[in-house]
Amino acid sequence: MDCNKSLLVANWKMHKTIEATKDFVRTMLNFPPADNVVICPAFTLQAYVKELPFSLGGQDCSEFSTTEGAFTGEVSAMMLEDAGCKYVIIGHSERRKYHQETASIIRKKIANAHQAGLIAVACIGEDLNQREAGNYLQFLAAELEAILPDSANMDNTIIAYEPIWAIGTGRAASLEQIEEVHQFLTDKFKIIYGGSVTQDNAGAILSTKNVAGLLIGGASLDANKFNQIIKIRGQLCN
Numbered sequence: 001m002d003c004n005k006s007l008l009v010a011n012w013k014m015h016k017t018i019e020a021t022k023d024f025v026r027t028m029l030n031f032p033p034a035d036n037v038v039i040c041p042a043f044t045l046q047a048y049v050k051e052l053p054f055s056l057g058g059q060d061c062s063e064f065s066t067t068e069g070a071f072t073g074e075v076s077a078m079m080l081e082d083a084g085c086k087y088v089i090i091g092h093s094e095r096r097k098y099h100q101e102t103a104s105i106i107r108k109k110i111a112n113a114h115q116a117g118l119i120a121v122a123c124i125g126e127d128l129n130q131r132e133a134g135n136y137l138q139f140l141a142a143e144l145e146a147i148l149p150d151s152a153n154m155d156n157t158i159i160a161y162e163p164i165w166a167i168g169t170g171r172a173a174s175l176e177q178i179e180e181v182h183q184f185l186t187d188k189f190k191i192i193y194g195g196s197v198t199q200d201n202a203g204a205i206l207s208t209k210n211v212a213g214l215l216i217g218g219a220s221l222d223a224n225k226f227n228q229i230i231k232i233r234g235q236l237c238n
């Protein structure tokens with residue numbers, strides 16, 4: 001692992017009130033600051049998370065316009081950038097499932113993120129059927145190809161490999177499974193892993209070949225647990 005470049009991205013999903021966020025920030029400020037840490041809270045919480053010495057990210061951006069327009073309920077990539085975001089998660093499997101996001105929608109969102117100067121954290125991952133059928137590598141290659149716009153490059157795009165069967169299930173992929181997929185996908189982009197990452201498995205996953213970082217859901221909601229993961233990453237550098 002290249003410790004200075006290893007990225008920790010917290011995906012808070014639809015969690016936390018302002019009060020709970022202030023608590024998180026208060027606790028986190030007791031710990032040493034760290035580079036290459038991104039927190040992606042709900043839009044309502046971004047201003048509070050900004051007080052932390054980390055980067056800020058959105059969990060989604062609009063496909064319809066990079067800037068603004070009559071699109072009720074949408075938030076554009078430019079608005080995220082304006083609010084202080086450097087990153088945006090795009091194409092998470094929960095968005096694909098609950099919002100019927102297709103590859104072409106995701107591709108437009110990633111292109112909009114690039115146009116606004118954001119780094120896209122583009123998510124891909126196979127479901128359990130695809131894993132068990134054995135054709136997951138071909139599936140992942142095709143999924144990646146389908147979502148990446150021409151603007152995607154090493155500097156503005158990070159790929160998050162999140163096997164759907166590992167998200168929120170407590171069943172992280174094995175190190176062998178992670179290594180196989182990361183090795184397969186790693187020629188043009190940095191690949192981070194997500195799916196049931198905890199303070200107990202973060203060190204081993206970060207030490208796995210071609211793992212450029214972690215996308216962390218549940219374990220990023222608790223300041224102590226999240227700081228443990230930051231600490232573990234730091235220890236791997238020494």
Ligand code: PGA
Nearest residue numbers: 167168195196216217218
């Ligand atoms: P989890 O979520 O760490 O709670 O499994 C990861 C994600 O969905 O990004």
